[in-house]
Structure formats: C-alpha cells, structure tokens
Amino acid sequence: MIAYLIRRFGQALLVMAVMATIVFFGLYAVGNPVDLLINPEADLAEQEETIRRLGLDKPIHIQFGYFLAGLTQGDLGTSFVHNRPALELILSRLPATLELAFMGILIAVILGIPLGMIAGLKPDAPYSRFIMAGSVVGFSTPNFWQGLMLIMLFAVFLGWLPAGGRGETVDVLGIPVSFLTWDGLSHLILPAVNVAIYKMSLVIRLTRAGTAEIVHQDYVKYARARGLSPRRVVGVHVLKNILIPVVTVLGLETGNVIAFAVVTETVFAWPGIGKLLIDSIGLLDRPVVVAYLMLTVFLFVMINLVVDIAYSALDPRVRVKRGKA
Amino acid sequence: MIAPVLSVRNLVTEFDTRAGTVTAVDGVSLDVGPGEVLGIVGESGSGKTITGFSILGLIDKPGRIAGGEVLLNGQDLRTLPEAAMQKLRGDRIAMIFQDPMMTLNPVLRIDTQMVETIRAHRDVSPARARDMAAEALGLVGIPSPVERLRTYPHEMSGGMRQRVVIAIALMLEPDLIIADEPTTALDVTIQSQILSEMQRLLAARKTALIWITHDLTVVAGLAHRVAVMYAGRIVETGPVDDLLDRPAHPYTQGLISSIPSSVPRGERLVPIKGMTPSLISLPRGCAFAPRCPRASETCHNARPEAEDISEARSLRCFHPLEMAQ
Numbered sequence: 001m002i003a004y005l006i007r008r009f010g011q012a013l014l015v016m017a018v019m020a021t022i023v024f025f026g027l028y029a030v031g032n033p034v035d036l037l038i039n040p041e042a043d044l045a046e047q048e049e050t051i052r053r054l055g056l057d058k059p060i061h062i063q064f065g066y067f068l069a070g071l072t073q074g075d076l077g078t079s080f081v082h083n084r085p086a087l088e089l090i091l092s093r094l095p096a097t098l099e100l101a102f103m104g105i106l107i108a109v110i111l112g113i114p115l116g117m118i119a120g121l122k123p124d125a126p127y128s129r130f131i132m133a134g135s136v137v138g139f140s141t142p143n144f145w146q147g148l149m150l151i152m153l154f155a156v157f158l159g160w161l162p163a164g165g166r167g168e169t170v171d172v173l174g175i176p177v178s179f180l181t182w183d184g185l186s187h188l189i190l191p192a193v194n195v196a197i198y199k200m201s202l203v204i205r206l207t208r209a210g211t212a213e214i215v216h217q218d219y220v221k222y223a224r225a226r227g228l229s230p231r232r233v234v235g236v237h238v239l240k241n242i243l244i245p246v247v248t249v250l251g252l253e254t255g256n257v258i259a260f261a262v263v264t265e266t267v268f269a270w271p272g273i274g275k276l277l278i279d280s281i282g283l284l285d286r287p288v289v290v291a292y293l294m295l296t297v298f299l300f301v302m303i304n305l306v307v308d309i310a311y312s313a314l315d316p317r318v319r320v321k322r323g324k325a
Numbered sequence: 326m327i328a329p330v331l332s333v334r335n336l337v338t339e340f341d342t343r344a345g346t347v348t349a350v351d352g353v354s355l356d357v358g359p360g361e362v363l364g365i366v367g368e369s370g371s372g373k374t375i376t377g378f379s380i381l382g383l384i385d386k387p388g389r390i391a392g393g394e395v396l397l398n399g400q401d402l403r404t405l406p407e408a409a410m411q412k413l414r415g416d417r418i419a420m421i422f423q424d425p426m427m428t429l430n431p432v433l434r435i436d437t438q439m440v441e442t443i444r445a446h447r448d449v450s451p452a453r454a455r456d457m458a459a460e461a462l463g464l465v466g467i468p469s470p471v472e473r474l475r476t477y478p479h480e481m482s483g484g485m486r487q488r489v490v491i492a493i494a495l496m497l498e499p500d501l502i503i504a505d506e507p508t509t510a511l512d513v514t515i516q517s518q519i520l521s522e523m524q525r526l527l528a529a530r531k532t533a534l535i536w537i538t539h540d541l542t543v544v545a546g547l548a549h550r551v552a553v554m555y556a557g558r559i560v561e562t563g564p565v566d567d568l569l570d571r572p573a574h575p576y577t578q579g580l581i582s583s584i585p586s587s588v589p590r591g592e593r594l595v596p597i598k599g600m601t602p603s604l605i606s607l608p609r610g611c612a613f614a615p616r617c618p619r620a621s622e623t624c625h626n627a628r629p630e631a632e633d634i635s636e637a638r639s640l641r642c643f644h645p646l647e648m649a650q
Contacts, residue, residue: 217427218422218423218424218427218428219427219428219429219430219431221383221422222420222422222428222429222490223430224383224414225381225383225414225415225419225420225422226414226415226419226441226442226445226493227411227412227413227414227415227416227442227445227446228411228415228441228442228445229411229445232441232445236433236441237430237433240430240432240433241430241431241432314432315431315432316431316432316434316477316479316480317431317477317479
C-alpha cells in the first residue's frame with residue numbers, strides 16, 4: 001500500500017513537471033506580458049527597470065532555469081500583476097472555490113442518487129419519466145444561462161436570495177467559510193445549485209442505469225427470496241453496487257468543478273480561483289497560470305487517489321488486485 | 326397418507342410480451358411431503374424455474390400468477406398479503422439458486438448476508454445471529470467457519486459458495502427448500518459431495534425439497550418422485566425408479582435415451598428431434614407432438630389432460646408407451 005502511494009506521488013510529480021514545462025513555454029509563445037503590464041507613458045528607464053525586476057530581460061531558457069531553481073525551494077514565482085507569490089495568491093482564493101464545489105457535489109449526491117434509484121426501480125412510471133426528462137434539461141442547459149436564469153428568478157423576481165458575492169464568512173481553523181452564517185449560506189445557495197444541476201443530472205443518469213441493471217441480478221432476487229425487506233434490498237444490496245460508477249464520475253467531476261468553476265464564479269461574482277485564472281490568462285500573468293495548473297494537476301491526482309481508495313472500500317474485489325498493481 | 330408440506334394446484338403463470346401473453350407455467354399441480362425430494366426435470370424454457378419462483382410469489386412484471394393455488398401446510402399463499410409472504414420467504418420456504426457465482430452479493434461479506442437473513446426472521450442479537458451463521462456453515466462442511474464468515478464471496482470457490490447458500494437455506498429450518506439446478510455450475514466431484522451432504526441434512530430434518538434440474542442422472546440418485554415438465558406443463562409424474570425404468574410419455578423416454586450411459590457402449594445415442602417450442606407459438610394440440618415419434622392426428626388437434634395411470638403415477642399423453650411389467 002505504501003509503495004503504491006509513493007508510486008502514485010511519483011506519477012503526479014512527473015505529470016506536474018511535464019505540464020509546467022509546456023505551459024511555461026506555451027505562454028511565452030502567446031505574447032509578451034510587458035506589453036500589457038507596463039504603462040506606455042512610462043519612460044524607457046522605468047520600463048527597463050520593470051522588465052529587469054520581473055526577470056523578463058533574460059532569454060526564455062534562463063527564465064525557465066530560474067523557475068526551476070525557485071521550484072526546488074517551493075517557490076512557484078511571483079505574480080507579475082499582483083506582486084504577490086503566485087501560490088499564496090491562489091491559496092487565498094482556493095477556500096471559496098472548494099466550498100462552492102463541495103456544496104454543489106453534496107446537493108448533486110443527496111438529490112441525485114435517490115432520484116436516480118427511483119427512476120431505475122420504476123422505469124415506466126410517470127414520475128420516473130419526469131425525473132429523466134428533467135435530467136436531460138439539466139444536462140443540456142448552458143451553465144452561464146442557467147446561472148443568469150437562477151439570478152433572475154430567485155434574486156430579481158422573488159428577491160429571496162442575493163444575486164452574487166460571497167457574503168459574510170467565519171474562520172474555521174484559519175480558513176474562511178461562508179456556510180456557517182446565514183448571510184454566507186444565502187450567498188452560497190444559488191452558485192452551488194448552479195454547479196449542482198449538471199452534476200445532479202449526471203448522477204441521476206448513472207444511478208438509474210446502474211439500478212436498472214442491478215435489480216435484475218441474481219443476488220437481488222436472492223436477497224428477496226431470503227425474505228429481506230424491500231428497504232434493505234434497495235438500500236444495501238442495490239445501493240452498494242451502484243456506488244462504484246457514481247464515485248468514479250463524481251471524483252473526476254469534483255476535480256472539474258474545482259479547476260474550472262470559471263463560469264459559475266464569473267456569473268455569481270464568486271471570488272474563487274476560476275475567476276483568478278481567467279484574469280491571469282488575460283494579462284499573461286505566467287507565474288499564476290503555471291502555479292494554478294500545477295495545483296490543478298496535483299488536485300486531480302489526489303482526487304483520483306481518493307476515488308481509488310473509495311473503490312476498495314466499496315468493492316472488495318478491487319482490494320486483491322491492489323497488491324499486484 | 327401424510328399431509329403434504331406443499332401442494333400446488335393448477336398453477337398458471339403468464340408473461341405479457343409484445344408478441345402476446347405467454348403461459349410459462351400452465352396448470353401445474355404437484356405435492357411434496359415432509360422429508361420427500363421431488364425432482365422437476367425439463368429442458369431450458371420448460372417453465373421449471375418459473376414454477377419455483379411462482380411458489381415463492383417472486384414473479385416480477387410483466388409476469389403474473391394468473392391462477393391456481395399454492396398451499397403450504399394447508400394455507401393458500403396466493404391469498405397472503407406481500408408482508409406475510411416476505412416473512413415466509415427464507416424462513417418457511419428457502420430457495421437455492423443455480424449459479425453460486427451470481428447468487429451472493431459480491432460487495433457484502435458472508436456474515437453480513439447470513440446475519441441479515443437470520444435477523445429478518447428471528448428476533449436475536451447480532452452476536453447470536455453470527456453464532457447461528459457459523460454453526461450453519463460448519464454443518465454444510467465448511468472448514469473453520471468462524472474465519473470464513475469474514476470473507477467476501479469472491480474469495481471462495483464455486484463449491485464453497487454453493488455450500489454457503491445451502492447453509493443459508495438450512496439455517497432457519499424451513500419446511501420446504503426449492504433448489505434450482507444448484508449443482509449444474511459445479512464440477513462433478515463437488516456436485517456429488519454436495520448432493521450427499523444435502524441428502525444427509527434433509528433426511529435428518531424432514532425438510533421437503535423440490536430439486537429443479539435438467540439432469541435425469543442427478544434426479545435418479547436423489548429424488549423420491551419425479552415430475553417431467555415440457556412447455557410449461559407437467560407431462561408425467563411418478564416414483565423415480567418406476568418412472569425411469571418404465572417411462573410412459575414419449576418425451577420422458579426421449580430424455581432417458583439422450584443420456585450417454587443409457588445405451589450400450591458403441592451404439593448411437595438417440596437425441597430428441599427438433600427444438601423446444603417457443604412458448605409464444607405453441608402448437609394447438611400436445612406441445613410435444615411435432616417432435617413425437619408416436620404423434621397422431623389427435624395429438625396435433627387436442628391437448629391431452631392429466632390422467633392417473635396407476636396409484637402413484639399420472640400422465641398427459643394420448644399414446645403412452647407400453648409399460649412393460
């Protein structure tokens with residue numbers, strides 16, 4: 001198990017290194033940040049001073065060498081725009097995104113799994129058709145438009161919830177969270193729902209497909225033949241078997257929301273990392289973009305690891321293979 | 326005569342399909358006494374498995390039990406509400422499925438599945454239920470049962486799993502066990518071990534057993550009486566030795582002639598010509614007539630009714646074979 005974890009970390013480091021190299025040179029090819037950053041009215045001496053301060057006067061391979069040297073000390077570079085360490089900048093925005101992502105996933109799971117199971121158990125019932133039709137709509141509605149409609153309905157017409165921003169936060173272990181205050185929670189609901197609708201549709205479809213397949217398995221009929229209650233048959237024998245595909249997809253989706261919650265964060269003015277990334281790309285703020293993507297890769301690898309571990313908790317047959325993998 | 330444990334009268338089970346209503350079980354009547362083993366023999370699709378599920382009331386849509394009585398110790402199970410049937414399944418009537426690889430839930434430990442069965446029917450503590458489970462495993466010849474309880478189904482061989490399923494069936498001392506081809510998926514050596522274990526355990530407990538199989542040789546060694554099914558109907562019943570020595574129905578004769586050991590070495594086997602008829606388009610007359618060497622005009626136009634041909638035997642045939650004395 002420990003050898004397995006070390007190997008997984010090794011893979012993560014390799015992917016991060018390759019990705020950082022590509023992005024570093026890629027952004028260099030896109031354009032020169034100096035053109036965007038420096039006040040055109042500044043005099044030549046001032047301009048040259050800034051370029052030197054940012055390290056942009058050196059050839060690109062030397063810049064890359066500095067970057068690597070910094071990495072060995074855990075320094076991912078300093079933002080050209082904000083003049084703060086890139087990692088610090090990202091980490092300061094990360095809690096907001098994590099909170100949004102987990103809230104969205106939570107809503108998707110709590111509603112999606114039961115709805116999917118209902119639709120899978122009674123595929124021909126009118127309410128099942130309604131659930132599936134709803135999931136198609138949730139699946140295919142563009143995220144930004146859906147966000148705007150949520151704001152229109154709940155913030156503008158009904159006035160129940162605020163239209164944007166993060167609201168009041170409370171520090172828990174030094175991390176600001178908003179779900180513990182009423183104001184924060186009311187700000188969180190709409191963006192979280194906006195994130196949740198697509199995931200929920202996905203969970204519903206996965207759960208329904210899994211349920212419809214598993215209810216016909218011999219072991220489900222056998223569980224009934226042993227006189228178990230329908231609640232136990234569905235809630236234990238069926239549920240535990242459908243969780244495997246659901247956990248896989250949700251794991252990947254969690255990574256997705258964290259890394260690319262850009263649309264929701266923009267529509268709801270949610271101060272997360274997605275918005276930071278878009279702004280940084282626009283300004284060619286290379287250290288932030290590189291650091292952000294490295295962090296994203298790291299997150300994905302970690303999430304995949306958690307998913308793998310969750311598998312072995314759910315499916316005992318995976319555990320045997322673990323030793324050989 | 327001792328009152329039968331199970332008495333089925335004119336059981337009819339139908340399935341609604343796109344092509345019309347299919348009668349999978351058509352007027353089946355049978356009796357099983359305490360300690361008696363009844364073999365139901367037939368090819369795939371003859372309705373023998375559906376008969377088993379109909380007795381347990383486990384027919385799912387689009388199927389339904391359309392008529393007849395299922396009397397367990399004199400009580401008609403068809404009039405019982407579902408909640409009462411649930412109490413009865415696994416407790417008074419236990420079922421053993423065909424494929425031990427598919428019967429036990431792969432993601433639940435053996436103890437979980439055994440304990441949940443006991444606690445669905447008996448008001449005992451989890452610890453007591455575990456003791457009962459270990460005892461049942463020991464009874465069916467599983468070595469170190471207490472350790473085995475902690476394992477998952479995939480960690481056991483097919484024969485071991487079938488022993489677990491048999492242990493679960495015997496555990497609550499039911500009045501009747503319905504075994505649906507329980508040894509078909511196993512090696513011949515394991516098969517004979519399990520058969521002799523079953524014989525030993527059942528004889529001691531006076532449990533009635535319905536053994537559903539396509540294998541006449543298994544029936545010959547195990548059953549007291551045999552019912553031969555063809556296309557949803559029982560075509561011939563009788564005491565096992567008598568029926569196998571002097572079959573009266575041409576289909577029974579055909580089944581016997583298909584067994585390799587029934588003819589002297591070197592002589593050709595005599596297969597039954599043709600295929601099992603599709604239940605959707607059964608012939609108007611006797612279902613076996615198109616394949617029957619003795620069929621006459623009558624056979625193609627009218628269905629033979631069941632008639633008692635001796636004290637212990639009954640038959641559905643217009644032109645029975647001579648029963649040589």
